[in-house]
Amino acid sequence: MKKNDNATARSLAIACLATWSGSGKPVQSYLDVMIHDSILSNEDRQLAVMLVMGVLRRQEYLDLLISRCATTALPKMKPLTLAALRIGVLQIYFLERVPDSAAVNETVAALKKMRQPSWLLGFVNATLRTLAREKASLSSAELAETVEHPVWLTERWRKNFGEEQMREICRINKIEPELCLHVNTSRTSHEQLTQLFVEQGIHVRSGRYAPDSLIVPDWRGAVTTLPGFTEGLFRVQDQAAQLACHLLGPFHEQGRYVDGCAGLGGKTCALATLTPAGASLQAVEPDNRRVRLLRENLEREGAADRADIFHGTLEAFAATQPSLFDGILIDAPCSGTGVIRRHPDIRWNRQPDDFTALQSTQLALLDTAAALLAPGGVLVYATCSLEPEENQQVVEQFLTTHSALRLSNCRDFLPNAAASTVDAQGYFSPLPTEEIEGFFAARMVLIGD
Structure with missing residues (x-):
C-alpha cells in the first residue's frame, strides 16, 4: 500500500481526532493506522501523538476558549473544523516551544494540505489569531476549575x-504521564540499568512503590530507542501492574502458574522473573496480534523458555488441563477508568452503563479460573478500573457462589512502600497519582487440603 507522503504531524493529528470523534473506539487504533501509513519522521510522529493526546486531556478548556472567540457555535462545527481549532489552541496555550504565529500558520497549512476549502482556512486562521491575540486577557483561573x-x-x-x-x-x-519501566532483573539489576541511563545522559529515578521500577520523567522519544530495550533489560509497565504480580506469591519451586488474560505479556514477563526456575508458567491469550507481540516480548526479555503460550480462550485452555494450578492471575477486561491519564480518550468514550456491561465476562473468567485452582492455590482478580461495579461488586458476587475461596489481605504480599495502596478491606486499590495508575486487585485463596 502506498504511504501518505502528504501528511504532516498536524494534518495527521487533525484527521485522527476528526475520524475518532463520536466513534466510541480507542483513539490509539486510528493513530496507529495513520502513523503506519505515513512517512513522518520519528520526531513528527511524536508530535502528532502529543497533539492528539494533549487535546483529549484539555478538551473542556480548549472548547471554552474556542467558544469565546469563534463566530460559529461549537455544536454546529464539523468534527474536522473543531479538531483543527483544538489542535491550534492547544499549541498556543500549552506548547511554549511553539510560537503563536507558527501554531496558527502550521495549523492552517495542515488544512491546506488536506485540501480543505478556502472559507474554512480563513475561519480557522481568524479564530486562532484572535485567540492568540487575546491570550493574556483570557482568564487562566478557569483552567483550574475545568x-x-x-x-x-x-x-x-x-x-x-x-x-x-x-x-x-x-x-x-x-x-502527561511519565514513562515507568520495570527492570528485568533476570538480565540486569536496578543499579546497573540506572547507571546505563545515567551514562547516556538520561535522567531517571526509582519508583515510590515497586522495588524494581524506574521512572524516566523527561523521555519523549520512542521507547524502542532507549538503551537496553533491544537487549530486554526492561519492559514498560506501571508500578500498579508490577505490584499486582507480587500478589500471586509466595511462589514455589515446583509451582504451576497461569496468566489467564496475558495480552501483550507485561505481567507474563514479570511472573517469569518472579517464579523460581523449577516452576511452570502458562500465558493464555486468544487474540492473534496480541499472541504475536506476547511471543516477541518474551523472546526479547529472554523468557521464551519460561512461559508456554496457549493461543485461545481461558475456557478452551481449561478443557486441555489435566492438573490444577497453584496460582492464577485474571487481569480482566474493564472500562479502564484508572488509566485515563495514559489513555485520555477513555473519559469521552465511556457511558454510564459500561460499568456493568462486562460483569458477566469478568465473572465467567473467575468461574473458569476457580475450577483450575489447586487446594491452597491463589486466585488474583485485577482491573485497571476505579468503579465498584467492576471491582468489589464482582468479587463479592463471585465469592457468594464459591464458598471455598477466602479473601486474603493484599498488604501481606506487597512491599512496605506499597502499604498505602491497600484499603481497609484488604484490596489493592491505588487511586491515580503522579506515581501510580488507578488499579484494583483482590487476592483469594482456595481453602482445602
Whole structure:
C-alpha cells in the first residue's frame, strides 16, 4: 500500500481526532493506522501523538476558549473544523516551544494540505489569531476549575470518593504521564540499568512503590530507542501492574502458574522473573496480534523458555488441563477508568452503563479460573478500573457462589512502600497519582487440603 507522503504531524493529528470523534473506539487504533501509513519522521510522529493526546486531556478548556472567540457555535462545527481549532489552541496555550504565529500558520497549512476549502482556512486562521491575540486577557483561573471529564463521570467519582479526591483524580488525568519501566532483573539489576541511563545522559529515578521500577520523567522519544530495550533489560509497565504480580506469591519451586488474560505479556514477563526456575508458567491469550507481540516480548526479555503460550480462550485452555494450578492471575477486561491519564480518550468514550456491561465476562473468567485452582492455590482478580461495579461488586458476587475461596489481605504480599495502596478491606486499590495508575486487585485463596 502506498504511504501518505502528504501528511504532516498536524494534518495527521487533525484527521485522527476528526475520524475518532463520536466513534466510541480507542483513539490509539486510528493513530496507529495513520502513523503506519505515513512517512513522518520519528520526531513528527511524536508530535502528532502529543497533539492528539494533549487535546483529549484539555478538551473542556480548549472548547471554552474556542467558544469565546469563534463566530460559529461549537455544536454546529464539523468534527474536522473543531479538531483543527483544538489542535491550534492547544499549541498556543500549552506548547511554549511553539510560537503563536507558527501554531496558527502550521495549523492552517495542515488544512491546506488536506485540501480543505478556502472559507474554512480563513475561519480557522481568524479564530486562532484572535485567540492568540487575546491570550493574556483570557482568564487562566478557569483552567483550574475545568475538570476535563464528562459531568456524569465526575458526579460518580464525587459520590464514591468525595469532592477533594474527585478533583485530584481529574487533575492527575490532565497531566502527561511519565514513562515507568520495570527492570528485568533476570538480565540486569536496578543499579546497573540506572547507571546505563545515567551514562547516556538520561535522567531517571526509582519508583515510590515497586522495588524494581524506574521512572524516566523527561523521555519523549520512542521507547524502542532507549538503551537496553533491544537487549530486554526492561519492559514498560506501571508500578500498579508490577505490584499486582507480587500478589500471586509466595511462589514455589515446583509451582504451576497461569496468566489467564496475558495480552501483550507485561505481567507474563514479570511472573517469569518472579517464579523460581523449577516452576511452570502458562500465558493464555486468544487474540492473534496480541499472541504475536506476547511471543516477541518474551523472546526479547529472554523468557521464551519460561512461559508456554496457549493461543485461545481461558475456557478452551481449561478443557486441555489435566492438573490444577497453584496460582492464577485474571487481569480482566474493564472500562479502564484508572488509566485515563495514559489513555485520555477513555473519559469521552465511556457511558454510564459500561460499568456493568462486562460483569458477566469478568465473572465467567473467575468461574473458569476457580475450577483450575489447586487446594491452597491463589486466585488474583485485577482491573485497571476505579468503579465498584467492576471491582468489589464482582468479587463479592463471585465469592457468594464459591464458598471455598477466602479473601486474603493484599498488604501481606506487597512491599512496605506499597502499604498505602491497600484499603481497609484488604484490596489493592491505588487511586491515580503522579506515581501510580488507578488499579484494583483482590487476592483469594482456595481453602482445602
